[in-house]
Amino acid sequence: MEKPITVLAAGQEPAREAVREALEGLPLRILQAASWRAALRAARAEKPDAIFLDLDLAGGRAIRRFGRIPVIALGPDAPANPAARRGFRDRVAPPFRPADLARSLARCLAPAPARETA
Numbered sequence: 001m002e003k004p005i006t007v008l009a010a011g012q013e014p015a016r017e018a019v020r021e022a023l024e025g026l027p028l029r030i031l032q033a034a035s036w037r038a039a040l041r042a043a044r045a046e047k048p049d050a051i052f053l054d055l056d057l058a059g060g061r062a063i064r065r066f067g068r069i070p071v072i073a074l075g076p077d078a079p080a081n082p083a084a085r086r087g088f089r090d091r092v093a094p095p096f097r098p099a100d101l102a103r104s105l106a107r108c109l110a111p112a113p114a115r116e117t118a
Helices: 013-023 038-045 098-109
Strands: 005-010 029-035 052-053 070-076 090-092
Touching: 005 038, 013 052, 013 070, 013 098, 029 038, 029 098, 038 052, 038 098, 052 098, 070 098, 090 098
Parallel strands: 005 029, 005 052, 052 070, 070 090
Antiparallel strands: none
């Protein structure tokens, strides 16, 4: 039996709920974390395949603490938000539409294209 894809939605309740509602019809296991510490604990314990991280929760914290897990930023990409580009694999801006979240997740989980060797 194949292991289901596990996604961690971390952040303020509106962002977490948007991810859960948008992805609940897909064959995924969706975890939630309301704080930075809870997100780190869940990432270590559950080893999710991807993390949706609310920029309000991330602040200036080091995304690299999640290791090799792809992290998708949830929030606006604005000059006032310096964390908006730092270390994230992708970003989804509000309003969080199901198709946008699903596309972002698919991009992050897609295998890297094979490189040609000379």
